[in-house]
Amino acid sequence: MTKIAPSILSADFSKLGEEIKDVERGGSDYIHVDVMDGHFVPNITIGPLIVESIRPITDLPLDVHLMIENPDQYIEQFAKAGSDIITVHQEACPHLHRTIQLIKSYGVKAGVVINPATPAELIKPILADVDLVLLMTVNPGFGGQSFIDSVVPKIEQVSSWREELGLSFEIEIDGGVKKGTAKRCVDAGADVLVAGSAVFKQEDRAKAIQDILNDK
Numbered sequence: 461m462t463k464i465a466p467s468i469l470s471a472d473f474s475k476l477g478e479e480i481k482d483v484e485r486g487g488s489d490y491i492h493v494d495v496m497d498g499h500f501v502p503n504i505t506i507g508p509l510i511v512e513s514i515r516p517i518t519d520l521p522l523d524v525h526l527m528i529e530n531p532d533q534y535i536e537q538f539a540k541a542g543s544d545i546i547t548v549h550q551e552a553c554p555h556l557h558r559t560i561q562l563i564k565s566y567g568v569k570a571g572v573v574i575n576p577a578t579p580a581e582l583i584k585p586i587l588a589d590v591d592l593v594l595l596m597t598v599n600p601g602f603g604g605q606s607f608i609d610s611v612v613p614k615i616e617q618v619s620s621w622r623e624e625l626g627l628s629f630e631i632e633i634d635g636g637v638k639k640g641t642a643k644r645c646v647d648a649g650a651d652v653l654v655a656g657s658a659v660f661k662q663e664d665r666a667k668a669i670q671d672i673l674n675d676k
């Protein structure tokens with residue numbers, strides 16, 4: 461069963477708690493939290509305080525996507541704030557194994573992310589250590605961007621390695637996912653679809669979620 465992870469980046473922050481409840485009722489599997497530092501990406505969003513404040517609102521796993529430089533410095537804070545999954549960018553981690561082990565040391569699931577232009581070969585050595593691989597289908601930094609089609613073969617590639625290596629990490633896709641692009645991701649091997657604007661910018665969030673999951 462394909463999972464959906466609405467990204468609160470596109471939610472109305474003035475009523476974030478209600479927004480999260482709405483997508484939870486609408487059938488979400490994870491809540492995706494986009495953390496941006498204005499350095500790794502050209503935008504600033506939220507920090508551990510927000511993760512801590514939304515933690516009591518939902519029992520859904522908080523899937524925290526760190527788009528920050530030097531993530532090692534902040535992993536403890538995000539873990540203690542209540543993250544269930546923390547994903548770090550390969551491009552931001554010179555010592556990727558160490559960073560993945562640091563996340564796991566707090567009892568949190570660990571994921572690795574790559575940008576659209578980063579070859580999947582660069583994360584092959586870490587696949588046996590991660591719970592999740594996040595493949596960006598936009599350049600990180602903003603919601604509402606267009607899906608980059610050239611990432612689809614990379615989804616197939618990572619999915620085939622997972623089978624060959626007998627591993628069980630989840631493959632998550634992030635950026636421009638909506639009805640029309642979701643099917644291509646799922647057909648290529650994606651398990652979890654992040655969707656920001658395609659969920660939160662719609663009035664009926666339950667319908668928006670079903671439209672994405674039923675993309676045929």
Ligand SMILES: O=C(CO)[C@H](O)[C@H](O)COP(=O)(O)O
Pocket residue numbers: 467469470492494525527598599600601602603604605634635636637654655656657658
């Ligand atoms: O990581 C992200 C951007 O860097 C977001 O998760 C992503 O862009 C979701 O927004 P949308 O579905 O509107 O593209």
Ligand SMILES: [Fe+2]
Pocket residue numbers: 467492493494525634654
């Ligand atoms: Fe994200």
